[in-house]
Amino acid sequence: MNITIDQQEIDVPDNITILEAAQLNDIYIPNLCYHPQLTPYGGCRLCIVEVEGLRGYPTACTTKVKERMKIKTKSKTLNDMRKEILQLILSDHPSGCLLCDEQEECSSNQVTIRKVGATTGCRWCPNDQDCELQKIVEYLEIKQIIFPVYYQGxxxxxxxxxxxxxxxxxxxxxxxxxxxxxxxxxxxxxxxxxxxxxxxxxxxxxxxxxxxxxxxxxxxxxxxxxxxxxxxxxxxxxxxxxxxxxxxxxxxxxxxxxxxxxxxxxxxxxxxxxxxxxxxxxxxxxxxxxxxxxYTQREMTPKLKRNYGYQLMSWEKSISEVRDILKNLDGEKIAIYLSPELSLEELTAVKIFSSEVIHCSNLTSSIINNSLIKLVQLSTMNIPVKDIEKADCIISIFLNGNYNYAPVTLAVKRAAERGVPYYQIGWFNDTTSRFTERQIILKPGKEKSWFKKIVNHVDKGGSASNEIQELIRVIKVSPSPVIILGHQFIDLSEGVEMLKLIKRFIELTGAKIYVSLPYGNLLGLLGVLKIRHSVDVEKLWEQNEIEVIYSFGDLPFSKRPPVKYIIHQSSYPPSGDIKPDIIFPTPTWGETDACYVDDQLIIKKFKKVVNPPENLWSCLDILGKLAQEMGKDSGKFKSTEIMKSFPEQIKLNLPDLKKVKKEKIYSPDSDYPYLLIEEVTKNRFLNISINKTSEGFDMILPQQVLIINPNDAEKLGLTDYQTVIVKSRNSSKVYPLKIRTIIQPGFIYLITDEEKPVFETNPCPVHIRRQNV
Missing domain, CATH: 3.30.70.20 (Alpha-Beta Plaits)
Structure with missing residues (x-):
């Protein structure tokens, strides 16, 4: 399509606006309300233009181009109108600095006066020098405001x-x-x-x-x-x-x-x-x-624990201390705990160090349990997130997507908005809930049996509730159904059994799947190393067969394991009251080059964006120096050599499932009328809780705080921040209370920073009452 803008003939695509055509050809038209991802609005009126043959002054952001259209974006009339419009906007906007003829000298000489409670001019504004209003005022050469000025206050x-x-x-x-x-x-x-x-x-x-x-x-x-x-x-x-x-x-x-x-x-x-x-x-x-x-409490200097506290040490001294601990020790007396946020480079260095230097096979991560293993198995069938939006039917199970997995929840909402049936199964209300065709709240204590019934109905035509029949009917007529699984399964007592039933359901229906995993490089961890089940390694130190725990950003224990030494290598201090014997501080994300494995088993690389603080050694430097001190080749720990050993294709090495003691899951009754859902926090990075590093995050998703629905709180006469006693058949704990709509009535939600769920089963029927009443 051929049009003329300011006497310049240009070719542009069909079905675009005058503003988009101008932007494609580097022609500036002032605007404030336009956004390329949004429906044209025409609210600010600054993008008015003159179009030959059209009456008035149409807005460029809402007017589509036509063949042979002739457009003026600059004229005295347009300029005067834009000035008047902008002055009207500025009449109730703090504008003293915008119009001051000394603003250049001011901005270069008085940059330290910015921090104030209320903004009364550009020098006091956090957006100073990065403000679209400033740029348009300069472009239109506004020198004064002809309208009465009104400060809104x-x-x-x-x-x-x-x-x-x-x-x-x-x-x-x-x-x-x-x-x-x-x-x-x-x-x-x-x-x-x-x-x-x-x-x-x-x-x-x-x-x-x-x-x-x-x-x-x-x-x-x-x-x-x-x-x-x-x-x-x-x-x-x-x-x-x-x-x-x-x-x-x-x-x-x-x-x-x-x-x-x-x-x-x-x-x-x-x-x-x-x-x-x-x-x-x-x-x-x-x-x-x-x-x-x-984070202000990052580890910055090597430390050695003494009777009186920690002694700061040089790197040379700290390396020699660890060398003396490890050099004559049987490698099977060492347990290595690994964070799922370590980069591929760090994981590969640990692999070389454990196999060739200390000869240790006890490698694990505290997060490895049966349900996670089963969830990861299902994740190998993941479709790309963009394909969720193309589904003909979507079922989410325990998604809880308020503050997680934004691309997944966005895909669900976009699909549902265009009419795709969306069913949400679980106990939570999240940002996708209002898009549901039906929200299915599983009967308390009967979650596994619900999945059994749906599989039995598909497989053998067994009896089923109306909601199950409706769900199956929709799936059968959908050419491309998708099931989305949240990470809530990881902590559920019957998580493995439920996931097995879901896998069978997928096999019977041909549904596609997407599994949300909460750890940044979990698949890298399982793809590079042969990891043992955490239960196996835990048994070893419980039986006094482990003398040293070497933690790489994974030290979640609530109390110190019975070992002689704990070496903690991380950017952050250990959680809880654990006092490691030696601490090696390392750079964190963004301070080193790193590779991760994403949800499609693709290796993603990024370059460091800032230099790490002085006196920090990388994981590769530390392990290379230890290897050298123990008489081994340190050259294998150079980043160039490490990257050569990356696998071309990631293949996961999953531990076998372990038999664990099963407690009976009861349904709520008159003595224990509420069902408690526990979640061991997934909001961690290298063992530090994001709730500790971000006060804002702790406000929206607090840990060690009981979350209850407003309806239940009203029935019980409870208010925010009260302290309550939560009692099950075998346990009793005290927690502060938070009233939120994210959990359904009849259920209580607890995010714990413990290693494992606190109560005997998850979910668990409980009684709740105010403390001291």
């Missing part, structure tokens, strides 16, 4: 976890509302009130947590002013660079870009234009990584 809202909102800076472009509705399909925020009282946020004065926000950060990323800004980098200023990388916090390993300033990671964003990135990350990938990397 809204208080800055700071009560939500990850970002502040200053509505005095809002220009009502609607980008944040539309990205939440159209792209994320969440519809959490809207425009409240009218006229000068208008604010943007959840309705009815709800907080973002109460409104069901996923905290994806899309509204923050696309805000053209400083009205929305993330807390953790509010005063950092524009980054020096945007470095490509990927997220290490679950097995999706989503692509992202890292914001770097002065050799420090100050934030993360989805890939693409930093000001237009839509938000395909979950809350952890969007807001928690920089706080994790910059």
């Amino acid at each position: 809204f208080p800055v809202e700071t009560e939500d976890p990850f970002f502040d909102r200053d509505y005095n800076l809002c220009i009502y472009c609607g980008r944040c509302v539309r990205i939440c509705q159209e792209h994320r399909k969440s519809e959490v925020i809207t425009m409240n009130q009218r006229g000068k009282l208008t604010t943007i946020g959840p309705p009815y004065d709800l907080t973002h947590i109460e409104g069901g926000c996923e905290f994806c950060g899309a509204c923050v990323s696309i805000c053209p002013t400083g009205a929305n800004f993330e807390k953790s980098r509010k005063w950092a200023g524009p980054p020096d660079s945007y470095e490509p990388s990927f997220c290490p916090l679950c097995n999706l390993n989503c692509d992202l870009q890292v914001l770097v300033k002065k050799n420090k990671i100050i934030g993360t964003l989805p890939p693409g234009d930093p000001h237009l990135s839509g938000g395909d990350l979950c809350v952890k990938g969007r807001f928690c990584i920089n706080e994790l990397i910059n």
